[in-house]
Amino acid sequence: WKKKQILTELIERIDWDGKGLEQGNFRRTLMKNVHEGLPQPLKEPARCSMIRGDYVYFHYGCDGQDDRGWGCGYRTVQTMSSWICCNRCGAERKAVPSLPEIQQALVTMRDKPGSFAGSREWIGTFEGSLVLDLLYEVPCKLVHIRSGAEMESIAVQELHRHFQEHGSPVMMGGDRDNSSKGILGVCTGAGGSHLLVLDPHYYGGHLEKEEFQGRGWVSWKRVSSLDQTSFYNLCMPQTPKKTA
Numbered sequence: 001w002k003k004k005q006i007l008t009e010l011i012e013r014i015d016w017d018g019k020g021l022e023q024g025n026f027r028r029t030l031m032k033n034v035h036e037g038l039p040q041p042l043k044e045p046a047r048c049s050m051i052r053g054d055y056v057y058f059h060y061g062c063d064g065q066d067d068r069g070w071g072c073g074y075r076t077v078q079t080m081s082s083w084i085c086c087n088r089c090g091a092e093r094k095a096v097p098s099l100p101e102i103q104q105a106l107v108t109m110r111d112k113p114g115s116f117a118g119s120r121e122w123i124g125t126f127e128g129s130l131v132l133d134l135l136y137e138v139p140c141k142l143v144h145i146r147s148g149a150e151m152e153s154i155a156v157q158e159l160h161r162h163f164q165e166h167g168s169p170v171m172m173g174g175d176r177d178n179s180s181k182g183i184l185g186v187c188t189g190a191g192g193s194h195l196l197v198l199d200p201h202y203y204g205g206h207l208e209k210e211e212f213q214g215r216g217w218v219s220w221k222r223v224s225s226l227d228q229t230s231f232y233n234l235c236m237p238q239t240p241k242k243t244a
């Protein structure tokens with residue numbers, strides 16, 4: 001199939017109006033850059049690599065759709081999309097996609113059957129990479145980590161390299177630990193490494209940054225605290241390389 005033909009078909013099927021990052025349902029309820037102000041997890045880190053540029057935190061129910069129990073992957077894709085939109089790193093497009101639009105994109109590109117549209121089926125890092133490539137022409141690097149025990153030796157170095165070269169948020173998911181997470185940074189020191197995790201599972205009303213941080217919806221987590229028996233996949237948007 002040809003990407004331009006599929007994108008044209010998708011645009012004809014869905015209504016983009018009023019669904020954009022700067023208008024419609026999202027504007028009044030979502031917070032930008034909710035990690036700002038968090039102290040580093042280590043007093044003297046040997047290496048700390050962080051997201052660069054603005055993003056918007058998407059979470060359960062943020063647009064009025066109750067997606068608890070199945071929508072975490074979609075919300076992480078929306079957060080990644082917001083970064084691409086805010087930093088103008090992808091092809092010209094009006095909006096961060098809604099959940100139905102993400103589903104329709106996967107159906108239109110024939111990754112999913114027609115019954116997927118309107119369903120409560122979850123998506124993972126692979127589907128996230130397809131959506132970002134189709135809608136923004138941003139390819140993604142997918143990294144498979146065989147177990148949580150290998151995160152320190154493999155994933156940490158991949159994440160440092162990614163944030164230094166691209167600066168975009170990363171999507172992470174697994175099998176036993178199958179909750180989608182956004183990764184916004186990595187910090188390494190003598191005591192091991194920490195990941196800056198953005199959790200899309202918050203459901204509720206508007207909170208300030210300090211409240212999201214205080215309740216742990218965005219926080220530094222030790223790599224060693226991850227499920228050691230679960231595999232993990234990373235979806236890393238390969239946006240144009242950033243310069244310091």
